[in-house]
Amino acid sequence: MSDPFRIVVVGNPSVPRTEAEVYVPAGADAPVLVVYESPRGWVTEPLGGRAPPSAVVDSAVQAARQRLSQYVNRTGQGAPTGLTVPGLSLWLMEKTDGTAMGRRV
Numbered sequence: 001m002s003d004p005f006r007i008v009v010v011g012n013p014s015v016p017r018t019e020a021e022v023y024v025p026a027g028a029d030a031p032v033l034v035v036y037e038s039p040r041g042w043v044t045e046p047l048g049g050r051a052p053p054s055a056v057v058d059s060a061v062q063a064a065r066q067r068l069s070q071y072v073n074r075t076g077q078g079a080p081t082g083l084t085v086p087g088l089s090l091w092l093m094e095k096t097d098g099t100a101m102g103r104r105v
Contacts, residue, residue, distance in 0.1 A: 005024045016088055020065075033057070033061070074092070
């Protein structure tokens with residue numbers, strides 16, 4: 001059985017932070033929430049005013065947090081100076097295994 005949601009992880013260089021966009025249902029065109037970790041803890045921001053069922057939201061938020069936990073620079077703190085926007089986005093996408101978007105960094 002597949003999940004009733006889809007999670008897309010993105011590096012947001014404008015904030016900067018790594019975010020999980022949550023789509024409900026899985027085939028939706030726009031995310032209904034964004035999950036990220038700030039220096040003060042986990043944050044869930046609803047988007048677009050449409051509220052999916054709470055059981056689905058709870059599962060999606062837990063899955064998003066678990067997935068984001070793999071990203072070592074997810075809070076955006078301590079970013080190297082002098083990075084270009086694409087470089088910062090790549091830095092935000094670095095995982096604990098030393099890869100970013102499937103490639104060694």
